[in-house]
Amino acid sequence: MIASDLRSGVERLGVMIAESSVIVPFTGAGISTECGIPDFRSPGGLWTRNRPIPFADFVASSDARDEAWRRRFAMEPAFAAARPGRGHRALASLYKADKIPAIVTQNIDNLHQVSGFAADHVVELHGNTTYARCIGCGQAYDLPWVRQRFDAAGTAPDCMICAEPVKTATISFGQAMPEDAMRRAAELAQQCDLFLAIGSSLVVWPAAGFPLMARNSGAKLVIINNEPTEQDDIADLVIRHDIGETLGPFVGN
Template sequence: MQPISELGDELHRARTLVQEAERVVVLTGAGISTDSGIPDFRGPEGLWTKNPEAEKTATLSSYVADPELRKRNWQRLAEGSMWEGKSPNPGHRALVELERQGKLHTLITQNVDGLHRAAGTSEERLVEIHGTTSKVRCLTCGDLNPMASALERVRAGEADPPCLICGGILKSATISFGQNLVMEDLARSEQAAQECDLLLAVGSTLTVYPIANVVPIAHQAGARLVIVNADPTPFDGMATVVLPASISDALPVIVAS
């Protein structure tokens, strides 16, 4: 990562591209939330690096097969969400400003922390492609409810609360390993990539598929590509501008009108 003071020319080029664009699609990953105090998953301080059972919990087959794993997971959630007390940072707020300018076509996020929503990104512009921790879904009947209601039941003594409609297993409304994406969300994301004139990839390794496909889809449709990420990505060679900079520092500058 480089300080933005050393990236003057590239920062100016990225800002110019945003100013010239009319339909910007943004893809965000874990990197945009690290400045809000939310760790990534696989880095040295990552959630799964420090707690391997958390990764096991995020694997659908393990979650379904192991009631004790579910009970421990519910207890951890009831004791305090990893997102508790976390707030949007300047990177999240910069994307709200992009929407205010009328340039944001769609914001696709790989994050489940809800910080884009909390920052003020509107529902109709937001695709939470990996779901959200703010809700729980029944794996049998699909019933969807606020996470808070399930956690109240856990605190009242239900170690592994079942669905109140069908008795099925409840899980946070996130996409686990072994679980399909919501096809409507994926189709919406790919359509947005075909329609944009600029794709802004922020804080993502761009290695998680199928959503990483929006990058070549946008490129093939003629859109320009700006990547803001601390580390190299597989698509850096395709990008018009690559900024290995702090997202909280760089994004407010890039979207300034």
């Protein structure tokens, strides 16, 4: 059912939240745009300005690695200034009320953790851009360490332990999805009674399969997104309005 207007959609969503005991949110880039972080696919999004750098290119080419880090450093002011929006805060309120056991996200901005979710309860399907990892041994590095070495040498640094390339702790095109995160997301989707798909275009697979998995496991499905998605026809409620305005009423005091 597509909500005819924002008010009726919010009222129906409120009833569904009240009637549910286990809610699992699944968030995409749309929840963070009001925080100053641009999305990827929409007009003016990051991918309309820069072609994504596939993982294979990052591994094979020092030039690709340098460009990847230049892009990340260029985005640092936006990431550093971003604070949780109304959508993040509303979900954190439901989490603190024990309605949400954990959250599944395609986002890499760390804003769910900042909003109040314990890090262990944020299932990051596409990783996290607020720190870096060696692609060989997995050693973690903070971004100032990377920036200092990049600026000093003019090239992306390698791992201090195994000498393999260091990359933001995100999942790039062609890189294997994190097995533990995918497993946890599947378990959450199958165990909830209300699944909230928020700010996701639902076109990136296999992540886009989780709303369908939840629906097939008996959960109610709500999709909140400005634009239509391919899964709107299976949803119990579709709200095509601004995410902050839609979820703002659920921000706790």
